Amino acid sequence: ELLAAxxxxxxxxxxxxxxVLITAGPTCEPIDxxxxxxxxxxxxxxxxxxxxxxxxxxxxxxxxxxxxxACPPGVERIPVQTAVQxxxxxxxxxxxxxxxxxxxxxxxxxxxxxxxxxxxxxDGQPPALHFVQNPDILAEVAARxxxxxxxxFAAETTLDPEMAQEKRRRKxxxxxxxxxAQHVMDADHTTVELFDDEGMINLGSGEKxxxxxxxxxxxAQRYVRPH
Amino acid sequence: ELLAAxxxxxxxxxxxxxxVLITAGPTCEPIDxxxxxxxxxxxxxxxxxxxxxxxxxxxxxxxxxxxxxACPPGVERIPVQTAVQxxxxxxxxxxxxxxxxxxxxxxxxxxxxxxxxxxxxxDGQPPALHFVQNPDILAEVAARxxxxxxxxFAAETTLDPEMAQEKRRRKxxxxxxxxxAQHVMDADHTTVELFDDEGMINLGSGEKxxxxxxxxxxxAQRYVRPH
Numbered sequence: 001e002l003l004a005a006x007x008x009x010x011x012x013x014x015x016x017x018x019x020v021l022i023t024a025g026p027t028c029e030p031i032d033x034x035x036x037x038x039x040x041x042x043x044x045x046x047x048x049x050x051x052x053x054x055x056x057x058x059x060x061x062x063x064x065x066x067x068x069x070a071c072p073p074g075v076e077r078i079p080v081q082t083a084v085q086x087x088x089x090x091x092x093x094x095x096x097x098x099x100x101x102x103x104x105x106x107x108x109x110x111x112x113x114x115x116x117x118x119x120x121x122x123d124g125q126p127p128a129l130h131f132v133q134n135p136d137i138l139a140e141v142a143a144r145x146x147x148x149x150x151x152x153f154a155a156e157t158t159l160d161p162e163m164a165q166e167k168r169r170r171k172x173x174x175x176x177x178x179x180x181a182q183h184v185m186d187a188d189h190t191t192v193e194l195f196d197d198e199g200m201i202n203l204g205s206g207e208k209x210x211x212x213x214x215x216x217x218x219x220a221q222r223y224v225r226p227h
Numbered sequence: 228e229l230l231a232a233x234x235x236x237x238x239x240x241x242x243x244x245x246x247v248l249i250t251a252g253p254t255c256e257p258i259d260x261x262x263x264x265x266x267x268x269x270x271x272x273x274x275x276x277x278x279x280x281x282x283x284x285x286x287x288x289x290x291x292x293x294x295x296x297a298c299p300p301g302v303e304r305i306p307v308q309t310a311v312q313x314x315x316x317x318x319x320x321x322x323x324x325x326x327x328x329x330x331x332x333x334x335x336x337x338x339x340x341x342x343x344x345x346x347x348x349x350d351g352q353p354p355a356l357h358f359v360q361n362p363d364i365l366a367e368v369a370a371r372x373x374x375x376x377x378x379x380f381a382a383e384t385t386l387d388p389e390m391a392q393e394k395r396r397r398k399x400x401x402x403x404x405x406x407x408a409q410h411v412m413d414a415d416h417t418t419v420e421l422f423d424d425e426g427m428i429n430l431g432s433g434e435k436x437x438x439x440x441x442x443x444x445x446x447a448q449r450y451v452r453p454h
Contacts, residue, residue: 031264033267034266034267034268034332034382035265035266035267035334036264036265036267037258037263037264038263038265039261039262040260040262040263041261068295105261108346117385118382118383119335129356155261155345158344
């Protein structure tokens with residue numbers, strides 16, 4: 001923690017006075033009291049971005065799904081389980097945010113007919129699960145009249161620049177960071193590309209904290225603080 | 228580790244010379260390269276049993292689904308992800324096991340139509356997932372002509388002694404340990420009951436390692452080593 005504090009002290013402070021809201025980690029959608037649908041997100045990229053934003057002078061709130069990670073020093077963590085809980089935690093705080101970075105791997109669907117009792121297996125018949133689509137937190141935040149400056153993430157198994165730009169425009173956000181899911185999940189290294197109105201920038205490969213610092217620098221260059 | 232070694236040294240050794248095979252943790256069934264169906268098992272009960280069996284003199288192999296736990300000293304861990312991998316790892320080792328303790332929270336179903344690419348959400352339509360029942364590892368082991376002495380676990384949200392005995396007989400095992408899923412999941416404490424041909428014994432509440440030692444003592448009293 002002391003080392004982290006010293007490193008943070010000597011970083012430039014382009015985000016001094018800014019308030020950054022970040023989502024990270026997987027969400028965990030219950031099927032019954034025991035079973036869940038989740039995803040392989042470790043939360044490392046989102047936590048690295050929270051640490052980098054804090055180093056660069058921002059006040060950081062981190063709405064996090066279940067992970068085994070320690071909260072970075074100086075960052076306020078709000079733990080949640082489901083996509084709906086994550087949405088509610090974000091909406092409660094978004095009015096106070098200047099920048100919103102949606103890194104969490106939010107489950108696209110949840111089970112509508114959750115059981116309050118553990119489902120039994122009977123005669124080899126699987127349970128009939130009815131899925132319902134989860135809220136699109138990033139699109140909902142970006143559509144607000146007083147929206148913060150928004151950054152999306154796309155973790156795909158195949159990354160097509162045209163699809164990434166299409167996703168960025170569909171979400172209505174000025175910046176989207178793309179990475180390859182099979183390279184990034186649970187790894188300490190990542191390779192990312194940045195998409196904005198100007199096109200694509202390759203931010204290279206490296207440790208997640210190093211890459212997170214590059215992303216936060218790019219955000220700081222583009223984000224114009226309201227006065 | 229030194230303390231654990233000292234404690235292990237001074238425990239009685241009723242299982243000296245016995246080989247114990249244990250499954251622990253959740254299994255993790257992929258939907259696509261990112262999404263999974265899993266359950267809230269922390270693996271703590273199975274790891275505590277592995278430690279207790281080692282303390283009591285057994286050679287212990289621990290086939291474990293994904294957990295954040297450290298492997299107990301002296302125990303050999305075989306990491307797996309899915310129920311099918313867990314079954315294969317057990318079947319490769321069961322001929323050399325005297326006692327088999329099935330603690331893992333094996334997913335009852337897996338997705339038959341796994342996607343090698345991340346599924347896209349389109350027009351709010353959820354993916355059509357076809358489920359297929361997973362192997363019943365405990366029943367398969369217990370049905371072998373040279374079966375080891377088998378112990379099952381039942382983590383239910385409501386625990387009915389008659390249902391527990393029915394499950395024990397259906398699996399064909401001499402001992403079943405029952406606990407309440409909502410009390411035990413991810414907790415350090417547990418409350419368990421033992422079911423065998425004689426009926427039910429309340430083994431009480433306590434730290435998982437303490438309860439694990441009581442369970443292993445009960446196993447050692449009942450298990451008669453072949454000569």
